[in-house]
Amino acid sequence: MITSNIKQRIIGKGRGAIFAPTDFLDIGSRASVDQALSRLADQGVIRRLTRGLYDYPKKSPRFGFLSPSADDIAKAVARKDGQILQPSPSMAANQLGLSTQVPSKPTYMTDGPTRTKKVGRQVIQFRKASPKTLVGAGHKTGVVFQALRYVGKDRVDSQIVDRLARALDDDDRKLLATQSRHVPAWMHPVVQQIVAHA
Secondary structure, three states, X not given: OHHHHHHHHHHHHOOOXXXXXXXXXXXXXHHHXXXXXXXXXXXXXXXXXXXXXXXXXXXXXXXXXXXXXXXHHHHHHHHHHOOOEEEOHXXXXXXXXXXXXXXXXXEEEEOOOOEEEEEOOEEEEEEEOOOOOOOXXXXXXXXXXXXXXXXXXXXXXXXXXXXXXXXXXXXHHHHHHHXXXXXXXXXXXXXXXXXXXX
């Protein structure tokens, strides 16, 4: 019963979903959840990525099962460990199109310990960061603050303001204004321009 309930929830999330045993503790005990996930992995329904982390892999007719993205893995690891997650400044700049450089090792700022996690061929770095660096974590606003850190106060121009403003909807802009109280003072006028951007 537990196995079929877990299987239903996994399939409901759709291919590409990544999860940990802790995501199913409302269905059964830790031991029974572990057993069910192990059974589903043996049946080939899900794939074990690393200890305590599984995915319902996306399938390509040409390449078979696809590897999950570093972003999805990092989010799942953070959720599993109950940690806050924020992309590093260079990753944030890349995500928002302010930089074409793709960081060789995906790096995330977190309130957990500094460590490196290897999942398949992906190597992901987690760096312990101060609460100030984690402002807006889990929201688009956090990515904007990190991208601004990457650009630096002397290189922000109207094009960058324009691009960042377009990445946010009205709710994001309100949140950006509220959260900007906790970021370095040089960002305040930039945030005001982004929020005022029509």
